[in-house]
Amino acid sequence: MTASPAPSARPAPPDLAELVATRRDLHAHPELGFQEHRTAALVAERLRGLGYDVRTGVGRTGVVGVLRGGAAGGGRTVLLRADMDALPIQEAGEAPYRSTAPGVMHACGHDAHVAIGLAVARRLAAARAEWRGTVKFAFQPAEESGDGAEAMIADGALAAPSVDAAFGLHVINSLPVGAISATSGPIMGSVDNFTIRIRGKGGHAAMPQDAVDPVLAAAQVVTALQSLVSRAADPFDHLVVSVTRVAAGTASNVIPDDAELEGTVRSLGGRIYADVAERLTRIATGVAAALGCTAAVDYRRWTPVTVNDEAMTALVARVAGALVGPANVRTDARMLGGEDFSLFLQKVPGCFAWVGSANAARGLDAPHHSPRFDIDEAALPIGADLLERVAREYLR
Numbered sequence: 212m213t214a215s216p217a218p219s220a221r222p223a224p225p226d227l228a229e230l231v232a233t234r235r236d237l238h239a240h241p242e243l244g245f246q247e248h249r250t251a252a253l254v255a256e257r258l259r260g261l262g263y264d265v266r267t268g269v270g271r272t273g274v275v276g277v278l279r280g281g282a283a284g285g286g287r288t289v290l291l292r293a294d295m296d297a298l299p300i301q302e303a304g305e306a307p308y309r310s311t312a313p314g315v316m317h318a319c320g321h322d323a324h325v326a327i328g329l330a331v332a333r334r335l336a337a338a339r340a341e342w343r344g345t346v347k348f349a350f351q352p353a354e355e356s357g358d359g360a361e362a363m364i365a366d367g368a369l370a371a372p373s374v375d376a377a378f379g380l381h382v383i384n385s386l387p388v389g390a391i392s393a394t395s396g397p398i399m400g401s402v403d404n405f406t407i408r409i410r411g412k413g414g415h416a417a418m419p420q421d422a423v424d425p426v427l428a429a430a431q432v433v434t435a436l437q438s439l440v441s442r443a444a445d446p447f448d449h450l451v452v453s454v455t456r457v458a459a460g461t462a463s464n465v466i467p468d469d470a471e472l473e474g475t476v477r478s479l480g481g482r483i484y485a486d487v488a489e490r491l492t493r494i495a496t497g498v499a500a501a502l503g504c505t506a507a508v509d510y511r512r513w514t515p516v517t518v519n520d521e522a523m524t525a526l527v528a529r530v531a532g533a534l535v536g537p538a539n540v541r542t543d544a545r546m547l548g549g550e551d552f553s554l555f556l557q558k559v560p561g562c563f564a565w566v567g568s569a570n571a572a573r574g575l576d577a578p579h580h581s582p583r584f585d586i587d588e589a590a591l592p593i594g595a596d597l598l599e600r601v602a603r604e605y606l607r
């Protein structure tokens with residue numbers, strides 16, 4: 212790696228204290244998806260105070276804020292999205308700003324996204340005379356359940372004014388603070404979920420000849436489903452099949468009537484994405500049938516693959532390079548976690564960037580969704596700089 216400015220060497224922006232204070236306030240008051248009432252009220256009040264045209268209740272608890280630039284010419288509208296929801300996790304960290312809501316925690320960093328979004332909104336309002344076009348902020352509920360983006364879009368978040376491009380970011384503890392990832396093409400997985408109900412015939416555990424064992428069938432279905440990854444998918448495609456819940460039985464001496472499996476399928480698209488529902492169903496029903504059972508498969512498409520537009524990603528990578536040094540910009544990072552910003556990117560070109568937030572030396576590198584998750588807040592001004600400059604660059 213070539214030498215590049217460490218984030219601590221960058222001059223602190225004047226709004227650093229506010230960024231940190233907002234993030235900590237939200238962190239202490241986390242709210243689950245579609246229950247972001249306090250967060251949405253805070254967002255709406257700030258945006259109104261800055262002169263934004265604000266619409267609340269968009270997709271239930273979402274907030275949209277619109278501001279037109281003061282410079283002449285240019286009719287483009289850029290959407291900047293920040294998700295607001297927390298997770299049903301009891302925080303284990305001891306930070307003074309730890310969650311005050313029992314069993315609820317900002318364990319994914321969406322508190323940082325809201326703080327960054329509000330800082331960018333303030334900066335763009337203050338510099339309104341310098342830019343043209345329109346900025347539209349979407350403060351989104353319920354990202355974790357994959358429902359919020361759909362709800363906001365259905366409620367007109369991309370219309371009036373219609374949006375030409377969309378950008379969003381996620382703080383990420385798999386990258387050190389000071390690094391930014393802007394990768395073109397498919398970057399995050401499709402999310403499909405399935406439930407398989409296997410029906411056999413219950414009986415005495417010591418007399419299996421008089422029963423049809425659904426537990427044995429379920430075990431073989433679990434094993435056979437991994438052949439999707441090793442045999443059905445093109446080795447150059449990406450596929451994960453995880454069976455995450457296995458349920459059957461009530462006692463050690465009883466063969467139960469039924470067994471139930473639940474799990475998830477992730478991919479980066481391609482032919483396997485089109486085929487996988489049918490193939491998974493065939494394996495489950497076929498294996499169950501071979502053992503005398505029946506299987507009913509409920510296969511649900513959830514969020515699609517997150518696909519970054521090439522030109523929009525090049526813009527983000529260029530801005531990121533100017534911000535943290537080209538050596539600290541990753542253009543090859545992907546993961547099979549899901550992200551419902553994918554639904555915005557299905558409608559308009561854009562880019563979803565990752566802003567490194569880990570600091571292992573300070574113990575701030577627990578993974579997302581961990582009860583010990585926390586970030587290096589030096590990521591906040593980096594995220595704000597990135598989003599602000601990307602918006603201004605796009606509208607130029």
Ligand SMILES: [Zn+2]
Binds near residue numbers: 318579
């Ligand atoms: Zn998450």
Ligand SMILES: [Zn+2]
Binds near residue numbers: 319320321354381
């Ligand atoms: Zn998240």
